[in-house]
Every structure is written in C-alpha cells, then in structure tokens.
Amino acid sequence: MVRTPCRDENGRKKGTWTPEEDRKLADYITKYGSWNWRQLPKYAGLARCGKSCRLRWMNYLRPNVKRGNYTKEEDEIILNLHAQLGNKWSAIAVHLPGRSDNEIKNHWHTSLKKRANYNLSEGSKKCNNKKSESNITKRKSNVENQNASANNNNMHENIVLESSEWSPKESSSEELSSIDYQQDIFQEEFGNLEEITSGSFWTEPFEVDSKIDFVAPSIDYYCELVCPPSPFMPHEFFHFDDCNNYW
C-alpha cells in the first residue's frame, strides 16, 4: 500500500515516508511551524518537496488526526454533506474534526460511494411506490443530475438519510493498531497528544518544548548552510502576538 521510494530529477525523495522523515518533519513543525512549505524541507533536513511535506503533515502527522474507525455518525455526515456539496472534500472535512480531506475522499471512494449508489436506486424504488409518475420522472432526473454534477439535491439528501441501517461495520482493533503508527511516533517523541494539544500547543506554536530533543540540521540536502532554525523570523524580532497571527 505504499509507494517505493524513489527520487525525482532534482534528487528529491518521493514515495513512502520513513519514520525518520516523519520525526524530522514533526519535530520541525512542532517547533517552528509551517512558515513556508517550499522552504521548510530544506531547513527540516528533508529531501522532499514542500507539497509532500504539507500533505504528510496535514493528513497524518498533525496532532489529533483520526485514522480509520469511521463511526455511523461520521458516515452519515459524509453522505449527507456529499449530497449537498459534492466532491468538496475539504469542505466536508471541516465538519469532521480530525479527518483529513484525503482520508474522507478515500473512504468515500472505497465504501460510501457504493452505499450512496445503492441508496439512490433503493430510494428511487421507494419513490416509485409512493409518488406519482410525474414526480418520479422529475426526481430520477434529479438523481441523475446529482450523479453527474454532484450538485445539491434535497431528494438525494433524504434518501441518504434513510440509510442508517447501511452503516458499515465498526472498524476492528487490528485496523486501529496498524494505522496509528504515525501517532505512536508522535506520542513517543512529544508525549500525550491530548496533553499537548489541549494546552498551549496551538496558541504557542514557536515555544520550544523542553520535551523535544531537536537538533537542527547544520547542512541541508542541497549542500547549503542552514543557519537559523526559523529563517522566516529571527529570534530577536520574535513576538508572541505575531506567532498567534501566523497560526
């Protein structure tokens, strides 16, 4: 399920992230924030492109990211919001704290889409039994349009909402153990996530955590000197309010 590591024409690594890379990225962002994704890998000592770093952080390394174990409620929310918003995964993710757009998208394509399609056909049958033919035609075309354009459609929404009994099985504990290794890494490094994030984690992003034994790289992958750990903002100009604004 992982891509084999390789390098692009610039020598930047692609493919699967190693635990060591995860640690470097998490270390750096926890200490200095994502002041510039393109520059970040250079200063964090990573031979990755900025986009790759951002994706890794947003989807897996940032605190409180939930993995697997979709609840019935979450499934219903996704189905409902997808009926309203279409493939606006980031907008859907806003309503599901801890879930990334990428994960929601994957979850949709692997399991919820089938449910939604089933519900559409079942819903159409129900309509056929209950409603007049003219309404049926109208609704069927609505559903078809929905599938094609993923636009809002109240009827679809109602059908989806009827689907609670179709919620998938609860995820197994094995699933949980296999997918949470990044959080384990994070917790190993920084301690309890809840502890960190419930306190000053997000409001004091640049405050050096004494728990972190971080060694800023002295030379980066491009053989340039890497001087300041946070080149965006020299320490002498550091102000707490600025930090808050930046996050």
Add this chain to the structure above:
DNA sequence: AAATCGTTCAACCGCCGTAAG
C-alpha cells in the same frame, strides 16, 4: 501452493485561487 483479481489508501500530479510585488 500459486496465480489472479479486487480493494484499500498513501502519495503524487496538475490545476486553481490568492496575495504580493
């Protein structure tokens, strides 16, 4: 036991919107 097929999901790619110069 081996081969094939289907599913899952981490990661990449390319496009778009926005802000700054």
Add this chain to the structure above:
DNA sequence: ACTTACGGCGGTTGAACGATT
C-alpha cells in the same frame, strides 16, 4: 494589469494486501 510564488484542492496512480479461483 500582469507576473510570480505559494498554498490548497480534487483527481488519479500504484503498490500492498486479502480474497478468490
């Protein structure tokens, strides 16, 4: 108004894994 840099988003890919033949 135009260009450039950047972040963000959604579509797609591809390798691992499990199920089936």
